[in-house]
Amino acid sequence: MILNEILKIILYGTLVILFVSVNALFLVWMERRVSARIQLRRGPIHVGWQGLLQTVADAIKLLTKELVTPSHADKFLYWLAPVLVFAPAVAAFLILPLADHVVIRDLNIGFLFVFSLTNVSFIGIFIAGWSSNSKYALLGSMRAVAQNISYEIPLLLSTMGVVMMSETLKLSGIVSAQATTWFVFPQFLAFVIFIISALAEANRAPFDIPEAESELVAGFHTEYSGMRFALFFLGEYTAVFISSAIAAALFLGGWREPAVPWISLANLGPLWYLLKTYAIVFVVMWIRWTFPRLRSDQLMALAWKVLIPLALLNVFFTALMMQVFEK
Amino acid sequence: MIATEKDMKDWLIEVIKPEEMNDRDFLKTGVFFEAVVPKNKIVEVAREFLTQGYFLESLTAVDFAECFEIVYHFNRWDLPKRACVKVVAAKETNGIDGGAGVMPTISSIYQSADWFEREIFEFFGARFDGHPNLKRLLLPENYRSFPLLKSFKGEAAGSDVTQSLELIKEYAHEFEVKTPHSITKKENDYYLNLGPQHPSTHGVLRVLLHLSGERVLGAEPIIGYSHRHHEKMMEIQNYLACWPNFGRLDYVGAMSYNFGYARLIERAMGLTPSPRVEHIRVLTSELNHIASHLLWMGTFLLDLGAFTPFFYCFDDRENILDILEMATGERLTYDYFRFGGLDRDIPTEIIPAVKKFIPGFKKRLKDYHTLVTKNPIFEQRTKGLGILTKENALKFGVTGPTLRASGVAMDLRRQESYSIYPELDFNIPTATDGDVFSRYLVRVREMEESLKIIQQVCERMPASGEVKMKVPKNVPKGEYYSAVESARGSFGIYLVSDGTLNPYRIKLRTPSFSNLSALKTMVPGCLVSDVIAILGSIDIVLPEIDR
């Protein structure tokens, strides 16, 4: 039994790491091509067919770069930070339901597990700026602290409506509860709030103030080079993917096919899930290249004065509607 | 009471009793009168000029054999009333070798004089009594010579490897942070260096920020990282050879600089270019104006975090550069104008190309309005930020769109009515708030006005005309000041010509110099992100500041 478990852990672990790497490679390529198209240009097209090997070249280059440690940095924390940022994002793949009863570990706390782990990621960001012993990095970290704490609340509050309607925290249960209609229709406001908060949690523009390129040189990862920087990069893209995957599971019906009569490919569960996730990722990238950046105090005003009241209202309204329709 | 130049002249004669008072021909020399006042009266003169609503346009020094002349130019916003006030300072024999002695400072009255006087100190050795911070401005602090003195014959900095590596050691301590003169340090404050290598400083500018958390308590720009000794270089070149310098001062708006130089020498020599030349000059100038504003807009929005408009602005700009390349052969650092004419005539394909460009660009401007001007995040980031009051604008000598956004409709194209601008129909856009958003709006509207001008010029372009002219060999002896409106403000040149092949002294009065010195009034109380936005909205080009 124990051997069985250990073999399963190794197998799933390897699969997840492989998937994360290939996915990150693909996502970075997608970002560069999507942004290029929005910006009237082509993007990487020469390295491999249509530039698909561009990220591979980037990865090899980053792997073979010199690792520089600033002279007065706190060495242990400086080493630890990128690991803390990247590892939890990988662990979040445990609970994603790929098809009916196909999931690595169907935890009964479901997506709360993911969000607790992303908080560990955020501690990594904080440690990165602190241990670098550089003013720019510290400014970036302080902004990250304020931002991530503020956006945790609307992120979780917006999912409460969904949880109430499906009466379980398990992701597989939530997907099953969307047999008749996807939750994006009754919970549209929650969907919007969730996407905005997820953007802020992943430090993506227009909320990328901790790594604001034009203001803070490179924010909290100013002093990181080579593979350590690559881990931050990977962590950010994986966080975007995870948030989109959870949004797809919570609101867009996960692996369920759309309920229209002429589509009846019920066995393509994982493919539908991937498609929905990438659709949300595409919208996230689209948003990045369209809007200017919010200033840190405006960002927090948005969270506390707009998103949290709206999310609370949504919870209240959902509860009311459930009472009314139960009778 | 609005003073006319006659009143200022009368006041000077009655109250100050100048040593010399000469009338000057405004059309030839650019000033109405020239007064030489004694050293101890200059502060009183400056105070009266400020009360009467004049701003300090330029302050420089000229090195003669037996004495120095410190030259002050004052001008007004509403009418062209440029006055030249001079102080003759004796040379010191025991201090700096051949350097000027001690002068009173007017920086308590005109804050723009702060930087002008520092520059005179570092290039001529003149010391200003009472100046709050008399340190070098454009050269490293421990540099020993005074370059613009006639006795200085050059000092090659990096002509071999050993010398160059020595420079690194010599100037390495420049970056130690010392308490700036205007800031008192408190418990939890700290200093942050923005630049000289920073994605948003538009060139190599260093701003020393005094911060408490993320609140800015003070900002001090430190310039000189792009100093390329234009003024000293021009003293060794003949007038024709100076043309490439003007292309490289403000490289994004180089046509106006060409215009300024051409206008200066043509007024001095009394030349009138043909109407075709004037039309072509205005056409290329206004196209360059739009290109400069487009580049500004792209980089400004990039500073705010909007990555995409940069590419659209550059795309539009490339279309304009194609047209200008057809005419001049260059993309960027133009030296297209010549005295009395142009380097070459424009090819026949240009006017159709311009006519094709205009409707496409009008559509793009509408897109910019929809996506940027009405964007709520953009409005939140820029409204009410970095306000420049009219009083500060006067004291700091701010000109250009930065001034027009504070409600003052000063534009040299209207005020001095040069070239064919009096015959063209265009408005001067202004805004009243004086914040970052107003400056953005003024520049976008200026692009629309420039389009109007271009349309009119295309329709009335004379079919033929002489583009070259025979000009006298030397510029007649005398002192001349000429100013034109560039994309950043009023660009002025002060020339002292001794009748030979080379200029004796050229002073370049660049708009970004005075505009940047006003940064410290717009910044206190805001966040670090806002400093970047405010800096971007002033629209500076560093080589024009550092010359």
Add this chain to the structure above:
Amino acid sequence: MAHPVSPAPGLVNLFRVEDVINMARANSLWPLTFGLACCAIELMAGGAARFDLDRFGAGVFRPSPRQADLMIVAGTISRKMVPCIKTLYDQMPAPKYVIALGGCATAGGPFKYPGQYGILEGLDKIIPVHVYIPGCPPRPEALIAGILELQKLIKAGKTEGSLSPAVVNDSQNNRPAEYKNAISRAEFRKPPAPPVAPVAPQA
């Protein structure tokens, strides 16, 4: 200079690891945003939509020197700027490459004349340069050509740099400066002498 050793021919030709890594490095150059003067505008135009450096993988401009591997010095180097450039170069992790863009970074450009006091006549006097791109300013196409040249150098493995300036014995530096001396102010302000009336020829 040692010539590169070619692998022995065999039935199956495998790439050496070095070649793979060099190809990766060549195709993934991340420039440092470091424009000094006029050439910086052409550098920005090179990264913009029409010329698009990103096609070659070189479009990710990183603001922090720790994350960049290509330093494109675009513009004139003034006295004050010299220690900055050296510091930035030292902060970049190896392997790093340098392109001198424009005449000023190559050898001083139009600002070099006998009697100059303010500029460094060429970047290669303080750091090793791999590619020089002349021009004032060079067109973005020239910049792309320079980057492709650098990619060729990297793929061939020929990027060991040393301080060997391109311009060493310059005749310009031996000429004396031709500055004029000061003139007298009194002389300068004297009104021009009235034109002499032509003397009637002696009978």
